[in-house]
Amino acid sequence: MTPPPRRLRLAAAASLVLLALAAHAQTVPAPNAPNDPSAPTSPAPIVEPSGAPTASVVAKAEPKSDATPSALTAELFFNVLVGEMTARSGDATDGAALMLEAARRTRDPRLYQRTVELALQTRSGDTALAAARAWKQAQPDSRDARRIELQILIALNRLADTVEPLRAEFAATPRIEHPFLMTIVARTYARATDKKLAASVVERALVDEIKNPATAGLAWTTIGRLRLVAGDPSGALDAALKGQEADPTSDGPAILAVDLIDPGQPLAEPIVKRYLATPKAQPEVRMGYARALAEGRRFAESSAELTKLTVERPDLPDPWVLLGSLQAQARQDAAAETSLKRYVELANGQADADERKRGLTQAYLLLSQLAERRKDFVGAENWLAKIDNGDDLVGTQARRASLLARQGKLQQARDLVRALPERNADDKKQKFLAEVQLLRDAKQYQPAYDMLLKASTAAPEDSDLLYDQAMVAEKLNRMDEMERLLRRLIELKPDNQNAYNALGYSLADRKVRLEEARTLIQKAVQLAPDDPFIADSLGWVEYRLGNMEEASRILEAAYKRRPDPEIAAHLGEVLWAAGKRDRAVAVWKEASLADADNETLQETLKRLRVKL
Incomplete structure (x- = not known):
């Protein structure tokens, strides 16, 4: 497009400057009139840095000004006009210099802001910082000047220089806004x-907040979060402990501690428990704790x-769906159905539409x-028909395919899975694994x-494929192949507890x-100390070694944590061998009742010639 003539461009720029100055004049107080302290302001928030400084760092400035009408001189008008013209012609640095002179003359925050913007157009962080500091010097009480200075310093990675501005920002921020400011x-x-x-x-910047009992809990939480991001979980735990000591009712330290729960951090969980024992404990913290326990x-x-x-x-929906999921895993089907239906009833009250959709999809699938x-295939299909979430298309259709396979329609089930679209690599892999599972379930x-x-040959370092291939090799009685695959998986993923457990159990x-088996399973226990299935393997190898009392102790504890039919089969056999046959039969x-078709359970009963 042909650029407009210079005269028109000059006129356009002059119009913009006149509009800016007219707006400036409207904000000038009448002579001898005090500023209205109740006048609304729009302080610029501290924004997240995105690399090198850009004009996006600057937010809208305060509309207040200390300029007087006498500042609106022809010379000022000329400086502003030429500054804008110079910047528009491609020389933002000189434009910023002219604009800064006008800002210093008028002390107008908008002209200081415009100076910063012009400097950032040329990615000149130092010039922008100088303008922000000149603004702060002219108006020491301006929160916008201080916040923009902070933004630029962070973007320039001059973190050490932000201590005092950040401390001043907290001092100037109303106490009620501190939680939001600390989050930012x-x-x-x-x-x-x-x-x-x-x-x-x-x-260092939060030293005053740390000393104040009303804000210490949140301040230490903020510090702990940053320590955790820096790869210092011990430091984060120390911050959580100090935060709770300063304010036992603050939820911040407990929320931080939830993220720190780990066998290697034994002091994290007590922080959460102490908080949950307080009268004002928030349900969100208990929910987070429950999730952490489930993940463990x-x-x-x-x-x-x-x-x-x-x-x-x-009345809270989320606890019901997670509880229903755990009850379904534990084969407490009646309780699970009650919980899940309760979630469905409450889910429509959730404000977050995406969260509601995800939760409903999970509930309907379960x-x-x-x-x-219970072999109610029509009912199962009716629940699937309620799902309206394209993101879970693979999961929904895989469940539908499983229904077909259970009714003897294996080929139709495989065709259904194969017909699914592949929107990305994850979809492709999920389709593949769903079809393999159909074949495994059908034996x-x-x-x-x-x-x-074929798949693992094409992707020899895919741990999921290696593990599944090893498990199917075991079903085919190819034990040497299974062992080779699992040892390869351990080589690739030394922290894969499932590989150690599967090989040791086999x-x-x-x-x-047997001694090697115990060593392998003990390694799995170290990696996942709270996994009841790995504990089941350890109890089973102790039984094979003849350590009946230890085997019984381990298996009883595992079964208490997870009453799974396979763990029950092993516990029952140990009890049977120990002469506790009534207890064995009861188990x-x-x-x-939970799963009469479980292979391990049926094989155990057949081998021991037990009829229930």
Whole structure:
């Protein structure tokens, strides 16, 4: 497009400047009139840095000005006009210099802001910083000047220089706004290049908040978050402890501690428990704790927390769906169905539409699974028909395919999975694994193995494929192949507890190399100490080694945490061998009610010639 003539461009620029100056004049107070302290302001928030400084760093400035009408001289007008013209012609640096002169003459915050914008157009962070500091010097009480200075310093990665401005910002911010400001600070400084320095800087800047009992809990939480981002979980735990000591009712330290729960951090969980014992404990913290327990495979403890939460706050939807999921895993089908239906009833009250959709999809899938277990295939399909979420298309259709396969329509089930669209690599892999699972459930082990062999040959370092291939090789009685695959998986993923557990259990189950089996399973226990299935393997190898009392102790504890039919089969056999046959039969009957078709349970009963 042909550029407009210079005269028109000059006129346009002059019009823009006149509009700016007219707006400036409207903000000038009448002579001898005091400023209105109640006048609304729009302070610029601290924004997250995005690399080198850009004009986006600057937010809208305060509309206040200390200029007087006499400042609106022809010389000022000329400086502003030429500054804008110079910047528009491509020389933002000189334009910024002219604009800064006008800003200093008028002390108008908008002209200081415009100076910063012009400097940032040329990615000149130092010039922008000089303009922001000139603004702050002219108006020491301007929060916008201080905040923009902070933004630029963070963007320039000059974190050490932000201590005093950040401290002043907290001092000037009303106490009620401190939680929001600390959230912004944590998010902003977490993106700094030197994360350890960022944590140290924020700690120094929050020295006054740390000393104040009303804000100490939140201040230490902010510091702890930054320490955690910096790869210092011990430092984060120390911050959580100090925060709770300063304010036992603050939820911040407890929320931070939830993220720190780990066998290597034994002092984190007590922080959460102490907070939950206070009268004003927030349900969100208990929900987070329950999730952490579930992720640690401490299912019984997680269910207990969720049950408590559903009693205290029966109107909250989220606890019901997680509780229903855990109950379904534990084969408590009637309780699971009640919980999931309660979630469906409450879900429409959720404000977040995406969260509601995800939760409903999970609930419908689980309800379909429960119906399938009792062979109510029509009911299972009806639950699936309620799902309206394209993001879970693969999961929904895989469940539909499972229903077909359970009714003897394996080929139709495979065709259904194959017809699914592949929007990305994850969809493709999920489709593949869903088809393999159909074959495994139908005991079509050779076709499943052939599919996995082809896939793992194409992706030899895919740990999921290696593990599944090893498990199918075991079903085909190819024990050498299974062992080779699992050792390859351990080589690729030394922290894969499932590989150690599977190999150790296989050796123990076949009564070969039992000491090696125990060593492998003990390694799995170290990696996942709260996994009841790994504990089951350890109990089983102790039984094979003849350590009946230890085996019984381990298996009883595992079964208490997770009353799974396979764990029940092993516990019952140990009890049977120890002469506690009534207790053994009771355990087997309980497991049979949950899943009468479980292979391990049926094989155990047949081998011991037990009829329930």
